[in-house]
Amino acid sequence: MSTIISGERVAEHNAQLRAGLDADYEALGGMLARRGIDIEHLTAAAQDFAVAVPSWGVGTGGTRFARFPGRGEPRNVFEKMDDCAVIHQLTQATPGVSLHFPWDRTDDPKALRQQAESHGLYFDAVNSNTFQDQPGQQHSYKYGSLTAQNAATRAQAIQHNIDCIELGRTLGSKALTVWIGDGANFPGQHNLRGALERYLSSMREIYAALPADWLMFIEHKLFEPAFYATTIADWGTSFACAQTLGEKARCLVDLGHHAPNTNIEMIVARLAQFGKLGGFHFNDSKYGDDDLDSGSINPFQLFLVFNELADAAQRDGAAFKPAYMLDQSHNVTDPIESLMSSAVEVQRAFVQAQMVDRVALRVHQEANDALQSAQTLKQAYRTDVSAILAMARVRSGGAIDPVGCYRASGYRAQAAEARPAKAGVSGSGIV
Ligand code: AFD
Ligand code: MN
Numbered sequence: 001m002s003t004i005i006s007g008e009r010v011a012e013h014n015a016q017l018r019a020g021l022d023a024d025y026e027a028l029g030g031m032l033a034r035r036g037i038d039i040e041h042l043t044a045a046a047q048d049f050a051v052a053v054p055s056w057g058v059g060t061g062g063t064r065f066a067r068f069p070g071r072g073e074p075r076n077v078f079e080k081m082d083d084c085a086v087i088h089q090l091t092q093a094t095p096g097v098s099l100h101f102p103w104d105r106t107d108d109p110k111a112l113r114q115q116a117e118s119h120g121l122y123f124d125a126v127n128s129n130t131f132q133d134q135p136g137q138q139h140s141y142k143y144g145s146l147t148a149q150n151a152a153t154r155a156q157a158i159q160h161n162i163d164c165i166e167l168g169r170t171l172g173s174k175a176l177t178v179w180i181g182d183g184a185n186f187p188g189q190h191n192l193r194g195a196l197e198r199y200l201s202s203m204r205e206i207y208a209a210l211p212a213d214w215l216m217f218i219e220h221k222l223f224e225p226a227f228y229a230t231t232i233a234d235w236g237t238s239f240a241c242a243q244t245l246g247e248k249a250r251c252l253v254d255l256g257h258h259a260p261n262t263n264i265e266m267i268v269a270r271l272a273q274f275g276k277l278g279g280f281h282f283n284d285s286k287y288g289d290d291d292l293d294s295g296s297i298n299p300f301q302l303f304l305v306f307n308e309l310a311d312a313a314q315r316d317g318a319a320f321k322p323a324y325m326l327d328q329s330h331n332v333t334d335p336i337e338s339l340m341s342s343a344v345e346v347q348r349a350f351v352q353a354q355m356v357d358r359v360a361l362r363v364h365q366e367a368n369d370a371l372q373s374a375q376t377l378k379q380a381y382r383t384d385v386s387a388i389l390a391m392a393r394v395r396s397g398g399a400i401d402p403v404g405c406y407r408a409s410g411y412r413a414q415a416a417e418a419r420p421a422k423a424g425v426s427g428s429g430i431v
């Protein structure tokens, strides 16, 4: 497998930090042993953990007001894949890449697949884009896409999704994520029920084009760009649509797509209970769809989500396999650094949730001991598992300190030289 940052450089970096890591790992192992937990079991679980990176995340994102591009941003999908390869090389936690069409369209999908494979990467769900117009497009999505009043506009949006499936097939993807911005900005602008009927009829056509081993993820979002009534605004609508469409349709939970203070872990539990939890877009937010780095604002919520996932995995076994993806917009950080840190934060919540004493939790719940139930969760959440994550990385060939190693490698400065900004070409879409 080819690596972008030289293996010697990573080894050199790790050598400097190894003694400290070994000491921390041993101390943590001793502490966990006293709680009846085998640290090796957790480290192995951390090594198996994977979260996909969105191709659009390696470019600087934007707000509605402006985009301030960074140095050396990728200008096409091949350069994006190089950045994704660096993220995976150092974290060993992000082997999947989620592409977005037409932003990532290439005339040479074979070369793209080869490039991915040479870096040990594969393609996760592909994303369609009917929330903005592309140059030369016949029908505008200004008034909607899959729900548009105009049948020809709907047909165009349906065909785009079918094209995405076709492209994804050549790349080895196994799922299509559909997020639409459709909705109304004024009361009365839409017949609320009619819009959802048109959505379902469009989605049925897309569903019919899914290969047998594919899934379709329906991504809901509370608001924006439709500020009065978003057609697929909540998990209830998403769930009803997934049920109506069939077995291959599942719900995708983007953490930012809910009203502040929504109990997202309960949504996760509900979807898991009814076999409709397709996957996640991890990010964090303070207000709305902020797309901030995972775990940067509310790491406890992330832990509680993973606590539900651990519970579902215990109940449902290997059949329970939601797709994990990041979906963030990086405005003030180096996107590679943000994605590496976020992957580690998601992995951290996953490992902490594995540590919850589920037997004790059940006993406390059955005894109506609310305080001890909460303390059981907190005990896992308060445990610093950084040494487990670092050990998992180093054993898999990654870096003990991914951001430190990345900075020392000079990758960004080299990218800035190799990728002079081209007018009108951006590595990022609007997220
Ligand atoms: C938009 C949506 C959503 C989606 C992303 C990529 O809010 O999060 O996943 O675009 O399609 O930002
Ligand atoms: Mn999303």
Ligand code: MN
Pocket (backbone or CB within 6 Å): 221, 254, 256, 257, 289, 291, 431
């Ligand atoms: Mn979003």
